[in-house]
Amino acid sequence: MSPADTLRFATRAALGYPQRTALMMLAMSIGVAAVVMLTALGDGARRFVVEEFSALGANLLIVLPGRTGTGGVNPGSFVSSTPRDLTTDDAAALLRVPQVKRVAPLAMGSAEISFGGRLREVMVLGTSADYVDIRGFGVARGQFLPREDFRRASAVAVIGETIRAELFGNQNAIGRMIRLGDRRLRVIGAMGPAGRGLGMNSDELVLVPVATAQAMFDTNSLFRIMIETRDRESLLPAQREVEKLLGARRQGELDFTVITQDAVLGTFDRILGALTLGVAGIAAISLAVAGILVMNVMLVAVTQRTGEIGLLKALGASRRAIRFAFLAEAALLSLAGALAGFILGHAGAWAIRLAFPALPAWPPDWAVSAALGTALATGLLFGVMPARRAAALDPVQALTKR
Amino acid sequence: MAQIELEGIERIFRLGDSEVHALNDVSLRIEAGEYVAVMGPSGSGKSTLLNLLGLLDRPNSGHYRLEGRDVTTLSADEQAAVRSARIGFVFQSFHLVPRLTAAENVALPLMLAGVPAAERGVRVERALKDFGLESRAHHRPDELSGGQRQRVAIARATIMRPAMLLADEPTGNLDRATGQEVTALLEALNAAGTTLIVVTHDPAMGARARRRLLMEDGAIRQDVRNTPAAAPNPP
Numbered sequence: 331m332s333p334a335d336t337l338r339f340a341t342r343a344a345l346g347y348p349q350r351t352a353l354m355m356l357a358m359s360i361g362v363a364a365v366v367m368l369t370a371l372g373d374g375a376r377r378f379v380v381e382e383f384s385a386l387g388a389n390l391l392i393v394l395p396g397r398t399g400t401g402g403v404n405p406g407s408f409v410s411s412t413p414r415d416l417t418t419d420d421a422a423a424l425l426r427v428p429q430v431k432r433v434a435p436l437a438m439g440s441a442e443i444s445f446g447g448r449l450r451e452v453m454v455l456g457t458s459a460d461y462v463d464i465r466g467f468g469v470a471r472g473q474f475l476p477r478e479d480f481r482r483a484s485a486v487a488v489i490g491e492t493i494r495a496e497l498f499g500n501q502n503a504i505g506r507m508i509r510l511g512d513r514r515l516r517v518i519g520a521m522g523p524a525g526r527g528l529g530m531n532s533d534e535l536v537l538v539p540v541a542t543a544q545a546m547f548d549t550n551s552l553f554r555i556m557i558e559t560r561d562r563e564s565l566l567p568a569q570r571e572v573e574k575l576l577g578a579r580r581q582g583e584l585d586f587t588v589i590t591q592d593a594v595l596g597t598f599d600r601i602l603g604a605l606t607l608g609v610a611g612i613a614a615i616s617l618a619v620a621g622i623l624v625m626n627v628m629l630v631a632v633t634q635r636t637g638e639i640g641l642l643k644a645l646g647a648s649r650r651a652i653r654f655a656f657l658a659e660a661a662l663l664s665l666a667g668a669l670a671g672f673i674l675g676h677a678g679a680w681a682i683r684l685a686f687p688a689l690p691a692w693p694p695d696w697a698v699s700a701a702l703g704t705a706l707a708t709g710l711l712f713g714v715m716p717a718r719r720a721a722a723l724d725p726v727q728a729l730t731k732r
Numbered sequence: 733m734a735q736i737e738l739e740g741i742e743r744i745f746r747l748g749d750s751e752v753h754a755l756n757d758v759s760l761r762i763e764a765g766e767y768v769a770v771m772g773p774s775g776s777g778k779s780t781l782l783n784l785l786g787l788l789d790r791p792n793s794g795h796y797r798l799e800g801r802d803v804t805t806l807s808a809d810e811q812a813a814v815r816s817a818r819i820g821f822v823f824q825s826f827h828l829v830p831r832l833t834a835a836e837n838v839a840l841p842l843m844l845a846g847v848p849a850a851e852r853g854v855r856v857e858r859a860l861k862d863f864g865l866e867s868r869a870h871h872r873p874d875e876l877s878g879g880q881r882q883r884v885a886i887a888r889a890t891i892m893r894p895a896m897l898l899a900d901e902p903t904g905n906l907d908r909a910t911g912q913e914v915t916a917l918l919e920a921l922n923a924a925g926t927t928l929i930v931v932t933h934d935p936a937m938g939a940r941a942r943r944r945l946l947m948e949d950g951a952i953r954q955d956v957r958n959t960p961a962a963a964p965n966p967p
Contacts, residue, residue, distance in 0.1 A: 331843060331844050331846060332846055332848075334849075335843045335846075335849075339843070342831060342832065342836075343831070345831075346830075346831030637827060638827075638829050640827075641823075641827045641829070642840070642844065643788070643812065643815075644786065644788060644815065644821045644827075645815070645816065645821070645840055645841045645844055645888070646812050646813065646814075646815040646816020646817070646841060646844055646845060646892075647812060647816075647844045648809045648812045648813070649808060649809060649812075650809070651844060725788040725789075726783045726788050726789050729788070729823070729827065
């Protein structure tokens with residue numbers, strides 16, 4: 331029997347039982363669609379985070395208090411053992427590093443904001459004028475924090491879009507005095523709707539000068555220092571310079587950590603990549619289930635068509651021909667199901683993109699080819715047993731069975 | 733050299749603890765072109781004999797020489813090749829593939845033998861015409877009458893031009909008139925030179941055969957030859 335005839339015969343056989351074929355295809359397509367959609371979702375989340383970080387600015391250094399690496403003994407170790415805080419003086423000193431373009435010290439805490447009898451709890455971020463440029467936020471009304479010495483605690487605040495809407499509604503917020511914690515501050519600006527912003531959504535923030543925040547929370551320390559370098563190439567030299575400078579400022583003790591944007595990005599990329607892989611693995615279970623279904627359907631087909639198999643043998647079909655005919659049928663069912671699932675999955679991913687425009691939910695190529703490959707492989711693998719059973723049937727018994 | 737030579741054939745089936753001798757020391761010679769009716773009560777071993785002759789079954793002992801070649805020792809696939817080239821089967825229940833059209837059913841043996849599609853078409857068309865089925869070529873078995881179905885089955889059995897035709901109760905599922913048509917068709921093929929071996933319960937059909945084998949308990953009790961002239965005319 332020629333391959334073309336085997337294929338034609340298998341196609342006729344598959345089409346001869348439309349309901350069975352449809353159900354089989356449905357099972358297989360759900361498996362493939364699940365892989366395509368879930369990996370689209372997972373990969374979409376990964377891309378979303380990556381893009382989010384890229385939007386932050388590619389040449390970003392972040393200084394954290396405390397040490398993450400393990401080092402040897404240095405002179406500083408004998409002076410003190412507790413990590414020293416990062417201070418606004420550190421931040422100011424960093425401006426002297428030649429590769430550094432902008433510096434924003436960050437101090438965070440939560441406080442109660444009130445205006446006109448309305449109260450709510452808000453996150454307060456103490457920072458400086460450059461923060462808005464580093465993060466790429468936009469100011470909708472008024473102005474951002476004034477450019478001034480980091481130590482100066484001006485009584486001004488810039489409020490996020492949600493806070494503005496909740497406290498002021500349609501009134502003009504600029505120039506109004508609000509109470510934040512135990513201080514009275516003048517609102518000098520309102521942020522535009524930031525939409526998305528990783529971790530810190532500017533919509534719900536109140537931004538004040540860093541010294542104001544420090545005074546409010548009664549602390550000298552900084553939560554982070556954000557540094558923007560002049561360009562991407564100066565990122566690594568800047569990292570070395572920053573470490574050298576801060577190290578010198580604390581007598582050689584490196585109780586702080588300077589990380590690059592790329593390191594953070596790489597971590598997220600790995601975590602979310604692993605997540606996508608895990609989700610794909612879970613979805614692949616449904617493919618295995620579909621494969622077992624192919625086997626079940628093909629076993630039923632062998633039982634159903636016992637008489638036909640006996641006849642084919644009587645007409646001179648070799649075991650090989652019968653095996654290939656049934657294997658081809660299993661492969662066709664799997665392939666058709668996989669293609670249907672592929673289309674279904676892409677439709678699903680498209681629906682996700684429609685529902686969540688922010689999420690670039692495109693299934694990764696590897697997942698799509700893996701899903702199609704797995705579908706075909708499981709179909710063939712689970713088709714082998716029924717095909718062998720068909721080929722091994724005793725023709726006399728097969729012919730007498732109705 | 734006879735076309736078919738059976739020598740001391742034994743076929744034993746095991747049913748639980750007991751053994752059933754379906755064929756017991758059967759020896760038989762059938763020449764090319766013979767018309768043989770195998771008769772006997774149920775369970776006498778007629779069908780087992782036919783299955784053995786058609787290489788669908790293997791004897792437990794004894795030898796089967798087909799056209800001088802010992803076929804009992806062939807592998808399953810070698811036997812399949814012999815069936816494909818030399819043997820045609822006609823069944824009581826027709827055994828047509830329900831999802832295939834008449835033409836596709838007739839083409840099955842050619843397809844299995846790997847005959848190219850273009851040549852298949854020509855041969856199938858000719859066969860359907862020979863059996864008066866050209867208008868039914870694209871009908872499926874459930875759209876055909878019993879007689880038409882058996883004609884399709886016979887067309888399929890003869891499309892490879894086999895040396896012998898094995899028929900197991902070919903008229904068993906047909907009414908009398910249609911049965912006679914089918915019998916006539918088989919006899920015409922026999923007249924053209926094909927060996928015809930028919931298992932039948934129908935004494936009328938048995939009487940028409942030139943040779944009758946009467947089986948009982950797995951053995952051939954009678955082997956009667958009629959001269960064609962002595963065959964009684966059908967009522």
